[in-house]
Amino acid sequence: MKYSSKLIADAVAEFQKLPGIGEKTALRLVLHLLKQDKQKVTHFGDVVSSMRSDIKFCSTCNNISDHEICDICSNPMRDHSLVCIVESIREVIAIENTNIYRGTYHVLGGVISPIDGVGPDQLNISALLNRVQKGDVKEVIMALSPTIEGDTTIFYLSKKLKEYNIQITSIARGVSFGGELEYTDELTLGRSIATRLPYENVLVKNN
Amino acid sequence: MKYSSKLIADAVAEFQKLPGIGEKTALRLVLHLLKQDKQKVTHFGDVVSSMRSDIKFCSTCNNISDHEICDICSNPMRDHSLVCIVESIREVIAIENTNIYRGTYHVLGGVISPIDGVGPDQLNISALLNRVQKGDVKEVIMALSPTIEGDTTIFYLSKKLKEYNIQITSIARGVSFGGELEYTDELTLGRSIATRLPYENVLVKNN
Numbered sequence: 001m002k003y004s005s006k007l008i009a010d011a012v013a014e015f016q017k018l019p020g021i022g023e024k025t026a027l028r029l030v031l032h033l034l035k036q037d038k039q040k041v042t043h044f045g046d047v048v049s050s051m052r053s054d055i056k057f058c059s060t061c062n063n064i065s066d067h068e069i070c071d072i073c074s075n076p077m078r079d080h081s082l083v084c085i086v087e088s089i090r091e092v093i094a095i096e097n098t099n100i101y102r103g104t105y106h107v108l109g110g111v112i113s114p115i116d117g118v119g120p121d122q123l124n125i126s127a128l129l130n131r132v133q134k135g136d137v138k139e140v141i142m143a144l145s146p147t148i149e150g151d152t153t154i155f156y157l158s159k160k161l162k163e164y165n166i167q168i169t170s171i172a173r174g175v176s177f178g179g180e181l182e183y184t185d186e187l188t189l190g191r192s193i194a195t196r197l198p199y200e201n202v203l204v205k206n207n
Numbered sequence: 208m209k210y211s212s213k214l215i216a217d218a219v220a221e222f223q224k225l226p227g228i229g230e231k232t233a234l235r236l237v238l239h240l241l242k243q244d245k246q247k248v249t250h251f252g253d254v255v256s257s258m259r260s261d262i263k264f265c266s267t268c269n270n271i272s273d274h275e276i277c278d279i280c281s282n283p284m285r286d287h288s289l290v291c292i293v294e295s296i297r298e299v300i301a302i303e304n305t306n307i308y309r310g311t312y313h314v315l316g317g318v319i320s321p322i323d324g325v326g327p328d329q330l331n332i333s334a335l336l337n338r339v340q341k342g343d344v345k346e347v348i349m350a351l352s353p354t355i356e357g358d359t360t361i362f363y364l365s366k367k368l369k370e371y372n373i374q375i376t377s378i379a380r381g382v383s384f385g386g387e388l389e390y391t392d393e394l395t396l397g398r399s400i401a402t403r404l405p406y407e408n409v410l411v412k413n414n
C-alpha cells in the first residue's frame with residue numbers, strides 16, 4: 001500500500017512485525033493512535049520500550065521480573081520445596097491464573113528440539129540442577145507440553161534429576177474437565193484409556 | 208490476569224487500549240517483543256511516538272503529511288482542478304491504492320452526524336470553500352460513505368458549493384464489480400434498479 005507519509009509507512013511497518021498483525025490491521029492501529037493525544041502515544045512508546053529495556057530475569061527461576069529475584073521466588077508464603085518446570089513465562093502466567101499452585105517455578109526457556117537446533121545446552125538446565133543440589137527442593141513437577149519435544153525434555157531432565165533424592169512428577173494428562181467425551185480427539189481419548197488409573201486418583205481431593 | 212512484573216502488566220495494558228486487541232492478544236504481542244533485541248523494541252517505541260509527534264496535516268487538504276503541504280497537493284503531475292472529498296485519511300489511502308485517481312483530495316475529518324454531535328462547524332469545510340473560491344477547482348467529487356450521514360453531508364456541501372461555477376459529482380453507487388447479483392443485499396440491488404442509467408454510462412471507458 002502507498003501512504004502519503006513516511007512516518008505513517010514506518011509505523012505501519014513496525015506494527016506489521018508483530019505476530020498476527022497484517023498491513024490492514026497495522027494501518028488501523030496506526031490511524032487509531034493518530035487520533036489520540038501526542039502525550040498518550042509518547043507514553044505508549046515509552047512503556048513498550050522500557051518494558052523491554054528494564055525487564056530482568058529472575059536469577060533463581062528465570063521468570064520475568066522487575067527485580068533481581070522475582071516476586072514468586074522472594075515470597076516466603078510460597079512452598080520453595082516444590083518446583084514446577086515450564087517451557088516459558090507464558091506457562092507461569094497461565095498456571096498462576098489458576099490460583100491453585102503455591103510452589104515455585106523454573107523457566108527452561110524452551111524444550112529440547114533437535115529439528116529446531118535446541119539442545120539441552122541452550123536450556124536453563126544447569127541452574128535447575130544447582131537449585132536441586134542445594135537440597136531444599138523435595139518435588140519437581142514437569143509442566144511441559146504433551147508433545148514429542150516436551151516428552152524428550154521430561155525424559156532428559158528425569159535422568160539428570162534421578163541422582164538427587166527428590167520426587168519427579170508430571171501434570172496429569174487426559175480428557176479435559178467439563179469436555180464431552182465424544183468430542184475429545186482420538187489420541188487423547190486412546191491414551192487416557194491406556195494410562196487409566198484407580199478412580200480415587202482422578203477425583204479432585206479437597207486440600 | 209496476574210503478571211509477575213509491573214513492566215509487563217503496564218505494557219499489556221497499553222496494547223489493550225488499541226482497537227480489536229484484548230488481554231490475551233496484548234500479552235502475546237508483549238511476549239513477542241520481549242524476545243526481540245532491546246534496540247529493536249526501543250526503535251518500535253520511537254517510531255510510534257514520533258509518528259504521532261511529528262506528523263503534520265496538509266494545510267491545503269488536511270491529509271496527513273511529513274511536510275507543510277502533502278505529497279499529493281505539492282505534486283505538479285496531479286490534476287489540481289479536481290478535488291475528491293473524503294471523510295478521513297483512510298479513504299485517501301484506499302483511493303490512492305486504486306491507482307485510478309489523479310486529482311487531489313480534501314479530508315473533511317468526519318461527516319455531519321447530529322447523533323454524534325458532529326455539525327458542519329466541526330468539519331474542515333471552510334478550508335474547502337476557500338480552495339474553491341480561488342477559482343482553480345473545476346470539479347468536486349463526493350467520495351463519502353453511502354449512509355444517512357454521508358448523504359446529509361453531500362446535501363449540505365452541495366448547497367454551499369452551488370454558488371460557485373463548478374461541477375459537483377459523486378462516486379458511483381450500485382452493485383459491486385465482479386459480485387454475484389444474487390448475493391447483493393436488497394437495499395443496494397433495489398437502489399441500483401431505481402437509479403438505473405443508460406448502459407453506455409455503466410461500462411468502463413478507456414481513457
